[in-house]
Amino acid sequence: MIEKFLHDEQDQKAVEKVYTRLIDLLTTGEEIIYIAVQKKPLVNILPDCIAITNKRVLFFTPANLGLSIKFIDYVWKDVVDVYTKEEIIGAIFSVKTTSGAEMGVDYLPKVQARKLYQYAQERKEAEREARRLRDLEQKRAESGSVQFETPSQHVAAHQIATPPVPEPTPEPKLEPVIVHHEEAKPDILTEKLKKLRTLFDNGLISQEEYNHKKLELLNDL
Known part of the structure; x- marks a missing residue:
């Protein structure tokens, strides 16, 4: 099974x-794409390794004199960028994450570093496209929700904000006021006539003055 990862001068051991460690780490649907192995100019018994899967990039470092292997992994959605730098002896491959963390391995055979960079770029592009599609679906869902709710909300708002215009008050409703005013006049006139009569009966005014004043009051009707 590991033969397909030995085409670019990788150290088989x-x-x-x-690979043995990776098999235990793979999640459902995760597949190994490439494995690169560090190759220092001097004897390197415990080289660092980099593995790329369709879901993440993993950095492996031997520990306890090669009895165990430590690893750090980053899922592709958290990888901001990948870098490769070719030097006189070998190349460096590194990644930068959204949290600002950076991880890399030096003294990689140049062909392996190039393959890592190529596959990493392909995975990043696939992740960007998947993110774009997710964002598009979310915007469509939000847009559909707004379009579904807006008509009813618009009608309701229109009904509340636009009450029916009241009909003009019929003219007959003003008649009681006019009648009341006219009915009040005889009451005032009667009072004045009574006072005028009292003045006459008490001899305070003459018959002529009484008749004259009475005529004036009656003319006001």
Whole structure:
């Protein structure tokens, strides 16, 4: 099974150790794409390794004199960018994450570093496209929700904000006021006539003054 990861001068023993560890780490639907092995100019008994899957990138470092392997992994959605730098001896491959963390391995065979960079870029592009589609679906869902709710809300708002215009008050309703005013006049006139009569009966005014004043009051009707 590991033969497909030995085409670019990878150290077979290192790949075997990493592959055995990787099998236990794979999640449902996760597949190994490439494994790169560090190759220092001097004897490197315990090289670092990098593995790329369709879901993440993993950095492996031997520990306890090669009896165990430590690893750090980053899912592709958290990888901001990947870098490769070719030097006189080998190349460096590193990644930068959304949290600002950086991880890399040096002294990689240049062909392996190039393959890592190529596959990493492909996975990042696939992740960007998947994110774009998710955002598009979310916007469509939100847009559909607004379009579904807006008509009813608009009608309700229109009904509340636009009450029916009241009909003009019929003219007959003003008649009681006019009648009341006219009915009040005889009451005032009667009082004045009574006072005028009292003045006359008490001899305070003459018959002529009484008749004259009475005529004036009656003319006001």
